[in-house]
Amino acid sequence: MSDPDPSLPTVPPLPLTSPRTPLQLSFPFLREGSRVWEKERKPPQPGELPSPLPTKRTRTYSATVRAKSGPVFKGVCKNFSRSQGHGFIRPSHGGEDIFVHISDIEGEYVPMEGDEVTYKVCPIPPKNQKIQAVDVMITHLNPGTKHETWSGQIISS
Numbered sequence: 512m513s514d515p516d517p518s519l520p521t522v523p524p525l526p527l528t529s530p531r532t533p534l535q536l537s538f539p540f541l542r543e544g545s546r547v548w549e550k551e552r553k554p555p556q557p558g559e560l561p562s563p564l565p566t567k568r569t570r571t572y573s574a575t576v577r578a579k580s581g582p583v584f585k586g587v588c589k590n591f592s593r594s595q596g597h598g599f600i601r602p603s604h605g606g607e608d609i610f611v612h613i614s615d616i617e618g619e620y621v622p623m624e625g626d627e628v629t630y631k632v633c634p635i636p637p638k639n640q641k642i643q644a645v646d647v648m649i650t651h652l653n654p655g656t657k658h659e660t661w662s663g664q665i666i667s668s
Contacts, residue, residue, distance in 0.1 A: 578633035578645045588622040611644040619660050625653030
């Protein structure tokens with residue numbers, strides 16, 4: 512057997528990995544602001560609790576089925592913060608304002624104050640005493656305001 516040529520660079524062998532090693536998957540279709548977009552995850556700070564609000568991604572299948580089979584309500588967007596990822600809807604029938612999470616908004620526009628919307632409701636665990644809006648659709652854009660698409664394009668209505 513001949514000795515390897517010392518003039519050729521040596522390539523170290525690749526380390527063997529176990530098939531049980533978790534895969535690193537990326538989901539580029541998630542909206543910005545999601546923790547998936549962060550390059551490195553920060554360890555949880557002492558006293559920091561996970562959010563108790565069920566988002567579209569964390570809602571159980573049975574809760575999703577119950578919400579989708581419920582009645583459709585109408586309301587007006589009271590406020591919405593894209594940077595914070597949530598807002599509130601004022602129901603047209605009156606009553607307490609309803610929380611809405613960014614993951615539950617359908618359509619291409621970011622809701623603005625005064626936009627008319629339709630939505631269904633889902634209870635917020637663990638006590639299920641409050642509700643949040645799901646399947647939120649903007650039915651009428653508030654005239655005279657600038658609207659933003661999820662891609663960042665500004666549209667005047």
